[in-house]
Amino acid sequence: MTKPLKQIHLAAHFPGVNNTTVWSDPRAGSHIEFSSFAHLARTAERAKFDFFFLAEGLRLREQRGRIYDLDVVGRPDTFTVLAALAAVTDHLGLAGTINSTFNEPYEVARQFATLDHLSGGRAAWNVVTSWDAFTGENFRRGGFLPQEARYERARTFLRTACELFDSWHGDEIAADKQAGVFLADPRPGRFSHHDAHFDISGQFDVPRSPQGRPVIFQAGDSDEGREFAASSADAIFSRHGTLADGQAFYADVKGRLARYGRTPDQLLILPAATFVLADTDAEAADLAHDVRLQQVSGATAIAFLEQLWNRDLSGYDPDGPLPEIDPDVGEHTIARGRASVRMHRDPLATARDWRAKAAAENLSIRELIVAVTGRQSFIGSASTVAADIDKLVQADASDGFILVPHITPGGLDEFADKVVPLLQERGVFRTEYEGSTLRANLGLEPLPGKAVPVQSGFSRAAS
Amino acid sequence: MHLSVALDGAGWHPAAWREPRARPADLLTAGYWTDLVTEAERGLLDFVTFEDGLSLQSSRFGEPDQRTDQVRGRLDAVLIAARVAPLTRHVGLIPTAVVTHTEPFHISKAIATLDYVSEGRAGLRVKVSRTPHEAAHFGRRTFPPLSLADRGTPAAAQELADAFDEAADYVQVVRQLWDSWEDDAEIRDGATGRFIDIGKLHYIDFSGRWFSVKGPSITPRPPQGQPVVAALAHASVPYQLVARSADIGFVTPHDSAHARQIVSEIRGAQQHAGRADEPLHVFGDLVVFLGTDAAAARRRKERLDDLAGAVYTSDALVFTGTAAELADLLLAWQQAGLAGFRLRPGAIPDDLEAITRDLVPELQRRGAFRRAYEAPDLRALLGLSRPANRYATLAEDPA
Structure with missing residues (x-):
């Protein structure tokens, strides 16, 4: 007996400020104008996607002490765009990345509760954390937070926000004109939270929203991040999109749920993914290579190399060999405002590997960077891509994907028109939205009128 | 004449939600706010403002009450404005933001983004908060209890001056961030691979008593360049904030002579602030209960007063x-120097519709109000030109 087919969850990630986004393409539109956001969101909704996703960065990136200008620069405010998108969509979830370091729980909770009201229950929050003083220079708080305290802050922030979401139970507003009773409770929204991070109390001012609270996403990949997700998140935005890597991550994270009294279907695992479509697999492979060259110009290749080397390599020829000097393993100073530099955990070893690969395959700097950074996840004809996506999901490498088109705003159109119908034919993707809230479309149980508090036993379990 | 309405819940009278046509169960829905703003746009109004605060509404001065007979609970005003923006085309959208507990960096990009999603119709009304209970929602600063009896003491005067000085710094940062990208900073130069000209992005390097902000903004300069900044003011210290920082001041005169006196004080403060040449509109705020005859209007207000158990009074x-x-x-107050008015509907929808469907045609008949929207954005609607970028001017200076 075969197990029942899993239903795939799909999301559209608005192209971001990374080199994945090919802004030089003649079809590339604005990254700021609302029409671009509306186009992608409407395409995603037409294709019955689960949700739309926005990333966030609160300071423009710098490299070699200058604002980094090779990728798209600039983005609008997350909450404001999502609230506006609620006006031009009816079913699509609206997921925003919001930082827990440079915000306060009361304000973020009222913004998400408001978004959930104004979208009729479609809000989601990707909870991220940062510690860097570089970003902190834009905020009242500055850069006070030690790196090791950032998950503690994120956990506490989320727990506190959830206390605010849950401070209204959903039955306080009577609005009885005849009796003259607007509120059934004279003191709704009471909260009191006191710990090392937040010392707050009073009454929350946004009544309970349709979903109770936004769907919670988490994107961290470290052991702490995985544990945080297992304890508190509804979905993980992961980087593990290949079969073996995805299966390992999937098994690891789903395996952590039981200790929080949760079941595997209560946490979705959604890797980020890119795609290149063409009429045939061979044409798609060619096109994918062209896209990679657009994504990695000579200047971009040098910039990538500098992010590993932590040195100014502007004197090197991107079409020449790799530097013979070793990376500077001291404090990272070359690239700022870029979380990805932390992924280079052993720069010396990585540099050795890259040199060996370049020597063995006779690769220039640019060719090497094209080879070692982010090949597209799905390349092929629509039927190949549909089959590959389905295979990964059915093999428990993921529960679906967050797709990042490389062209703004039309980069999802072809996927919507060609791949989605094939997934629907396979019986693994919805043809109509199942519910009215994002939680319902993600297959997550509705929260009770008074939600179960977010697990607070995390610190003990993680230590 | 410029005309706007101040939207707040079911209207400004505490019993407005009990009116037959009130929709108290819809106050937290997008449809409710869309209907109100659409109605304002139907009346060709310059803009609507959205009230907000960082605590439950209260009938008490500076502290929460425990009343159950009035509207309590609300939504974030910036997001309401964003939610209605794609569904309207002409009317300006001016949400309220509390400056005391929020980040100027966040609000600057939020209003810039509102300007993008509304295609040039965004504004920002700044408001200060000095109540201990709002401060306790954030837990980062404390304020002594407010009492009407303390007004005028040196300590209270210092608190007031600090609150508005911080607001002025806040607006300064918000405005500098709006200018931190020059209009043509995005170049998409295929030849060099550069998406922007970094010479046209600017660190603002603001450093003040309450905060420091580096910049530049993450959001490019909004369509209007500088969205419209407004503040409500009742006394000299807030008048100075209006004079230093705002495009529009909302004031609360009791009569024509009082209006003249307030305008004169603001003009003086404007000169003192070195802004005498910059356009600054002073709008009169009024709470309005309208009827087909004066007696009917009065009876309606009295009926609401009876329901509320108290005669409704207001700062306006x-x-x-x-x-x-x-x-x-x-028209008489306009003669006293007011450029326009912000009308607070006593009850919604009755008084809002009376404004858009009765007052506006009346003003049109007298040749005092527009018959169509003809301006491309809110600044233009208000007769404000698009300001040059402060940093672009510096860049052109060869020194």
Whole structure:
């Protein structure tokens, strides 16, 4: 007996400020104008996607002490765009990345509760954390937070926000004109939270929203991040999109749920993914290579190399060999405002590997960077891509994907028109939205009128 | 004449939600706010403002109450404005933001983004908070209890001056961030691979008593360049904030002579702030209860007062009467130097519709109000030009 087919969850990630986004393409539109956001969101909704996703960065990136200008620069405010998108969509979830370091729980909770009201229950929050003083220079708080305290802050922030979401139970507003009773409770929204991070109390001012609270996403990949997700998140935005890597991550994270009294279907695992479509697999492979060259110009290749080397390599020829000097393993100073530099955990070893690969395959700097950074996840004809996506999901490498088109705003159109119908034919993707809230479309149980508090036993379990 | 309405819940009278046509169960829905703003746009109004605060509404001065007979609970005003923006085309959208507990960096990009999603119709009304209970929601600063009896003591005066000085710094940062990208900073130069010209992005390097902000903004300069900044003011210290920082000041005169006196004080402060040449509109705020005849309007307000158990009073003049009588008053006050008005509907939708469907045609008949929207954005609607970028001017200076 075969197990029942899993239903795939799909999301559209608005192209971001990374080199994945090919802004030089003649079809590339604005990254700021609302029409671009509306186009992608409407395409995603037409294709019955689960949700739309926005990333966030609160300071423009710098490299070699200058604002980094090779990728798209600039983005609008997350909450404001999502609230506006609620006006031009009816079913699509609206997921925003919001930082827990440079915000306060009361304000973020009222913004998400408001978004959930104004979208009729479609809000989601990707909870991220940062510690860097570089970003902190834009905020009242500055850069006070030690790196090791950032998950503690994120956990506490989320727990506190959830206390605010849950401070209204959903039955306080009577609005009885005849009796003259607007509120059934004279003191709704009471909260009191006191710990090392937040010392707050009073009454929350946004009544309970349709979903109770936004769907919670988490994107961290470290052991702490995985544990945080297992304890508190509804979905993980992961980087593990290949079969073996995805299966390992999937098994690891789903395996952590039981200790929080949760079941595997209560946490979705959604890797980020890119795609290149063409009429045939061979044409798609060619096109994918062209896209990679657009994504990695000579200047971009040098910039990538500098992010590993932590040195100014502007004197090197991107079409020449790799530097013979070793990376500077001291404090990272070359690239700022870029979380990805932390992924280079052993720069010396990585540099050795890259040199060996370049020597063995006779690769220039640019060719090497094209080879070692982010090949597209799905390349092929629509039927190949549909089959590959389905295979990964059915093999428990993921529960679906967050797709990042490389062209703004039309980069999802072809996927919507060609791949989605094939997934629907396979019986693994919805043809109509199942519910009215994002939680319902993600297959997550509705929260009770008074939600179960977010697990607070995390610190003990993680230590 | 410029005309706007101040939207707040079911209207400004505490019993407005009990009116037959009120929709108290819809106050947290997008449809409710869309209907109100659409109605304002139907009346060709310059803009709507959205009230907000970082605590439950209260009938008490500076502290929460425990009343159950009035509207309590609300939504974030910036997000309401964003939610209605794609569904309207002409009317300006001016949400309220509390400056005391929020980040100027966040609000600057939020209003810039509102300007993008509304295609040039965004504004920002700044408001200060000095109540201990709002501060306790954030836990980062404390303020002594407010009491009317303490008004005028040196300590209270210092608190007030600090609150508004911080607001002025806040607006300064918000405005500098709006200018931190020059209009043509995005170049998409395929030849060099550069998406922007970094010479046209600017660190603002603001450092003040309450915060420091580096910049530049993450959001490019908004369509209007500088969205419209407004503040409500009742006394000299807030008048100075209006004079230093705002494009529009909302004031609360009791009569024409008082209006003249307030305008004169603001103009003086404007000169003192070195802004004498910059356009600054002073709008009169009034709470309005309108009826087909004066007695009907008065009876309606009295009925609401009975329901509320108290005679409604306000910081602003409470007007009851006909649309024609209101038009008389507005025209007289306009003569005193007010550029326009922000009308607070006593009850929604009745008084909002009376404004858009009775008052506006009355003013049009008198040649005092537009018959169509003809301006491309809110600044233009208000007769404000698009300001040059402060940093672009510096860049052109060869020194």
